[in-house]
Amino acid sequence: MRILAFLLALLIALPAAAEPRHGLAMHGALKYPAGFSHFDTVVPNAPKGGELKLADTDPFDSFNPYIAKGQAPDGIGLAYDSLMVPSDDEPFSMYGLVAESVETPPDRSWVIFTLRREARFHDGRGVTPEDVIFSLEILRTKGAPSYRFYYAGVERAEKIGERAVKFTFKPGDNREMPLILGELPILPKHYWQGRAFEETTLEPPLSSGPYRVAKFEPGRFVTYERVKDYWAKDLPVRKGQFNFDRVRYDVYRDSTVALEALKAGEYDIRPENEAKKWASGYQDWAALKDGRARKENFAHQRPAGMQGFAFNLRRPLFADIRVREALGLAFDFEWANRTLFSGQYTRTQSYFDNSELAARGLPDAAELKILEPLRGQVPDAVFTSEFHSPVTDGTGYARANLKRAVALLEAAGWQVVDGKLVDGAGQPFMFEVLLNSPAFERIALPWARNLARLGIAAKVRTVDSTQYVNRVRGHDFDVIVMSWGASLSPGNEQASYWTSQAAEQKGARNVGGIKNPAIDKLVDLVIAAPDRDQLVTRTRALDRVLLWNHYVVPQWHIPYDRVAFWDKFGMPKSVPMKGWQMHTWWMK
Structure with a gap:
């Protein structure tokens, strides 16, 4: 009987046999x-x-x-x-x-x-x-x-x-x-x-x-x-x-030329990623007025991910978290959204915005269980405050935010001398914002003007695609506009985005060179999440730590896809949670 009981217990303890499945x-x-x-x-x-x-x-x-x-x-x-x-x-x-x-x-x-x-x-x-x-x-x-x-x-x-x-x-x-x-x-x-x-x-x-x-x-x-x-x-x-x-x-040479080519009938479908063009660039399209073409917003349930000005942490200039926070305070989203985007965008508050994965409020008990062992390795604000991207009055001057930025820069050892922000050795605070599209110049230049009010010389430079790709792959930049996509089920890609191992790999998505043992640990936990509830909790904890380290200046997102197209296509009646799918369309 004892042998039989032992064998029965052993069988119960063994994992269920794997079976071939279709998915x-x-x-x-x-x-x-x-x-x-x-x-x-x-x-x-x-x-x-x-x-x-x-x-x-x-x-x-x-x-x-x-x-x-x-x-x-x-x-x-x-x-x-x-x-x-x-x-x-x-x-x-x-x-x-x-x-x-x-x-x-x-x-x-x-x-x-x-x-x-x-x-x-x-x-x-x-x-x-x-x-x-x-x-x-x-x-x-x-x-x-x-x-x-x-x-x-x-x-x-x-x-x-x-x-x-x-x-x-x-x-x-x-x-x-x-x-x-x-x-x-x-x-x-x-x-x-x-x-x-x-x-x-x-x-x-x-x-x-x-x-x-x-x-x-x-x-x-x-x-x-x-x-x-x-x-x-x-x-x-x-x-x-x-x-x-x-x-x-x-x-096509650039997106402006491409838009005109669409209106001339040279091609059929244009996903639009520029708010200004969406608001006013199609007004003279005769086909839109007479019904031969359409502009549609296709709502989706995808996490927004993160787009922002990304700092190259390999540069000593951006090593201090207070400096990075100060630079973020100089970006006036409210002014840009009103003036440049016709109010179309929402400020990004999370690396997983527009989803249940985004950190909101203070950490709950489940998150604290993950974060407490990291206390002292992550910013104190992770435990005490909900992250909010800075808000301005939308006038373009951001006086209150710039005042806060001055205090942070002074605490980090910088001071203004003869109108220039310098360190203790008298070296000026200057850097380059590297772009690969002229479309982003109208975003980067107003940021640079606000930075100039702090005594910072930020030069905006646009280069061709080949040079841009080579410089980013070689980590030869100060600040770029970078985006990280997010899925409804984050996992192994997070290692390429944020971990120390990826920081020096040319071509990896950790373009900023983040090397943070606490983030390495949190990424491992996300990857190892045994169920959906744990995945959500661990992702929110990772989100908080990324946000409060101010590795990027968050920009914006929209919860829908903007698409302009000639009205000659059939398409499914509903849009799935992941958004419109062009290759399910057909020619009418």
Whole structure:
């Protein structure tokens, strides 16, 4: 009896066996059951045909989007498939594409993907486990730095059986890794062997996605053609999508020229990211007045992320938190919103604004349990105050805020001498705001004028895209305008955004060079969150610490997508939580 009881207890203690499934949710259950016919966010029988014409303002010089070198064209992702794809109406759930099924134990210490027999590249060769393993290894060793962070948790990858690949993860609590591996783009081993993956190329690489490169002129245009015999076109995860026969991107000098080209009928759809243009740039568009074109706000439920003036903390000038806070006080959002944006924007108050992940009020008991061990390593305000971006009266002078900024600068050892802010050695406070678009000059120049009232010489400089990318990758800047996207289920990408390990990696998203052990710890906790409630709590704690360190001067966001387009498209009736999806549209 004792032996029987022992064996029974042992069986109860063992984790439940992993079973092959059609999809995987980060937390909770999948919305779509096995055997579902299509996503609810598409029209499954949408007609195919026509050419979609779009605009790009960054000249391209390479077709490899997975390396740190060169500039890939917009739309190149249309050529590639991944093991799994997300739905647009769930926070983070993935469903099989190249992978027929996914299998992982309750502790998610490993994952097995079984590949579809029909999955193939554009040259007709089938996708194999060897291709999957090659894709992981080439991205980790020769791809952009972000991939090393993304896939750092993989201990080994091995082929098991004819069509299956098993990834075993390093010890630790990283429940997102099976989904991260699901996002792995599949690259053909037979094509890349003998080629320099890490170098730019204008030979369109072999791939397996719904489109392939048909025609192009470097720096001028690229046309993708729909693969008529695309192997996955009838799968539930692809039905109702990729409906245009051709997708063409023309390169324009800047966004102003591109807007005029839209109104002239040179291309079809323009997502608008400039408030001034949205408010007044379309008034002379005759097609809008007579109904041949439309302007629409498509509401979404995505976290806003963070856009702001980002400080390069590698520069001693920005090492003092008081200095960074003072510089933020000189940015007059209320004036900019009223004068430049026609009141369209909301000031960003969180790295996860517009979502339940954003920190609000004071830390609750669950957050304090996480933050208390970090007391002394994080700003005291994390525990005592709710973060609010500075507010002004909107006149453009920001007198009260500038007065507070003077006090902070003086406390940090700066003083005004002959109208210039200098340190104890008499060295002036001066820096450069580096831009890659003239559109942001009207934002940066008023900030620079307010900084001049403090005795600070801030020079605004706009450079071409190639120089800008190279300087940012090389950490050769003082301040840039930077944005970090946020998902409904933050995870491994946060390591590339904020951790000490990413700070010196060229091409990583930690452009500011943040090296903060407390943030490293909080990022680890976010990645290891065992359920949705814990994920929300840990993300809010991370949000507070990022905000109160004043690493950026927060700018603004809107809870909808602005899109102008010629009225010749059909589209699904509803917009999913992740926003409008252009490739579910079709030509009427």
